[in-house]
Amino acid sequence: MSARQAGLVAIVLGCTSIATSVFAQQEHPHQHGQATAAVGQLQLDAGKKWQTDATLRSGMAAIRGAFDADHPAIHAGQETDAQYAALADRIQAQVNSIVANCHLPAEADANLHYVIADLSQGVLLMQGQDPARSRHDGAALVHGALIAYGKYFDDPDWVAETGMKH
Numbered sequence: 001m002s003a004r005q006a007g008l009v010a011i012v013l014g015c016t017s018i019a020t021s022v023f024a025q026q027e028h029p030h031q032h033g034q035a036t037a038a039v040g041q042l043q044l045d046a047g048k049k050w051q052t053d054a055t056l057r058s059g060m061a062a063i064r065g066a067f068d069a070d071h072p073a074i075h076a077g078q079e080t081d082a083q084y085a086a087l088a089d090r091i092q093a094q095v096n097s098i099v100a101n102c103h104l105p106a107e108a109d110a111n112l113h114y115v116i117a118d119l120s121q122g123v124l125l126m127q128g129q130d131p132a133r134s135r136h137d138g139a140a141l142v143h144g145a146l147i148a149y150g151k152y153f154d155d156p157d158w159v160a161e162t163g164m165k166h
Helices: 003-015 054-075 081-100 106-126 135-152
Strands: none
Touching: 054 081, 054 135, 081 106, 081 135, 106 135
């Protein structure tokens, strides 16, 4: 594990009040729909979506905005390595902000970390840090995390996706 990956794991685990390493438990899929993605472990709060705070909503909106801007090129197979890396950097900056400023109840926070795990793994893949996986695999993981966030977290400004799929 690189120093950057180790630092990311420490940040994620330091923020959660339930010290569970979702990274160590997961195999990360090639497609966001597979059950082995961390978001496959998300659960609702007694049938309801988890509460959010302004920091989380703002950060997730910024991640979605960045992803949506590049999604047509990703979908068309035209995203360059440099574009993937730039997108990964934009997403990582927002993930860092969300993790540093999380103020959710323990159970909501624990579920959020499944989303964070897939976003973080997606960033690493989009940066080309796993030669066995493609940058597109990373984008698919991020896409799945965004879809899962909308399904499991109460964000009144979040609009469910209706557009293109991977």
